[in-house]
Amino acid sequence: MYCREKRTSLKRISLLLAFIFAMSIFAFTSMAADSASVSTPVPTAPNSYVRITEPLDKSYYSTYYNSGFNFPVKVSAYSSDGVEKVELYHNGTKMGERFEAPYEFTYYHSFHHGRTWNYTEYFQAVAITKSGRTVSSDTITVGIYSMGPGPTPITVEGYIAPGLLYNPDKGETLKSGFKVYTSSWGKEVTAYTDSKGYFKMEGVLMNYYQGVFPTIVISKDNYLTREVRNVGKGGFNVISTSAAPIEMWAGDIGTENTQDRAINMEDIVKLIAAFNTTPSDENYDSGYDFDQDQAINMQDILIIISHFNTTSQSYPEVLPSTPTPMPTPIP
Numbered sequence: 474m475y476c477r478e479k480r481t482s483l484k485r486i487s488l489l490l491a492f493i494f495a496m497s498i499f500a501f502t503s504m505a506a507d508s509a510s511v512s513t514p515v516p517t518a519p520n521s522y523v524r525i526t527e528p529l530d531k532s533y534y535s536t537y538y539n540s541g542f543n544f545p546v547k548v549s550a551y552s553s554d555g556v557e558k559v560e561l562y563h564n565g566t567k568m569g570e571r572f573e574a575p576y577e578f579t580y581y582h583s584f585h586h587g588r589t590w591n592y593t594e595y596f597q598a599v600a601i602t603k604s605g606r607t608v609s610s611d612t613i614t615v616g617i618y619s620m621g622p623g624p625t626p627i628t629v630e631g632y633i634a635p636g637l638l639y640n641p642d643k644g645e646t647l648k649s650g651f652k653v654y655t656s657s658w659g660k661e662v663t664a665y666t667d668s669k670g671y672f673k674m675e676g677v678l679m680n681y682y683q684g685v686f687p688t689i690v691i692s693k694d695n696y697l698t699r700e701v702r703n704v705g706k707g708g709f710n711v712i713s714t715s716a717a718p719i720e721m722w723a724g725d726i727g728t729e730n731t732q733d734r735a736i737n738m739e740d741i742v743k744l745i746a747a748f749n750t751t752p753s754d755e756n757y758d759s760g761y762d763f764d765q766d767q768a769i770n771m772q773d774i775l776i777i778i779s780h781f782n783t784t785s786q787s788y789p790e791v792l793p794s795t796p797t798p799m800p801t802p803i804p
């Protein structure tokens with residue numbers, strides 16, 4: 474009796490152990506099945522993506538604050554159930570939508586829309602699929618940095634006169650025909666003086682914010698070329714007046730292409746070749762007759778000697794007569 478009971482309880486324990494063992498196996502198998510389903514999800518939604526391909530995230534542009542500019546924003550979008558449209562958001566506000574590829578937008582930037590010089594702009598694209606689902610791209614940032622104001626056009630005017638003694642009735646001939654030239658910010662402007670020695674150049678570019686001002690080059694056959702720097706600085710647009718013209722020194726014999734920007738013995742030698750001639754002589758050259766008195770003689774030699782051994786750097790600096798404070802740009 475006792476033994477049978479003992480055998481029976483042993484049997485029960487064995488059955489219980491077998492049950493526990495079976496349950497453990499079952500639990501282990503279902504756990505394994507669970508973890509397998511997490512690592513390899515079965516796609517249930519259509520395959521879609523949308524992303525901004527241009528500009529690149531964290532890229533930047535530099536521009537002048539007073540000249541608005543634009544750049545393209547390009548979006549790539551795909552959906553296995555078809556793309557109905559692509560919307561582009563700028564700083565959270567919808568700026569446009571496209572119903573067909575290529576999904577390209579143009580962002581127009583104006584520096585006048587804020588009070589700061591530099592901006593970070595945020596762009597995000599959203600694709601709406603044919604089945605009405607919404608897919609959003611990552612948000613990209615584009616930096617826009619101000620280089621300050623761009624070049625602005627100014628008018629440069631003034632008077633030029635030969636720096637030598639001459640009979641007043643030769644003034645019109647002697648004052649006219651000085652070439653005034655500048656190449657500033659890639660823009661060339663050329664003017665010539667009239668019979669009063671007056672010239673006017675329009676559309677000369679300067680940039681007061683960056684402190685880059687045009688240099689004006691004044692030249693004429695047989696005159697020493699002169700440069701006037703920093704035109705436009707401090708309101709220095711009228712560079713000289715009729716009463717105080719910019720003086721040009723005669724004596725650098727030759728043309729624009731042959732002058733060496735120096736008055737020296739070579740020039741005197743050239744003048745001597747035409748010495749003691751008048752317009753009826755074969756060797757007479759009107760350009761060497763500096764005072765235009767119809768004779769190349771000792772007067773002309775003295776004119777050369779008065780600025781002998783000088784170069785273009787020997788001219789005194791032309792300074793603004795009435796300096797005015799530089800304008801302060803307000804973005």
Ligand SMILES: [Ca+2]
Nearest residue numbers: 725726733735
């Ligand atoms: Ca010379």
Ligand SMILES: [Ca+2]
Nearest residue numbers: 762764766768
């Ligand atoms: Ca003469």
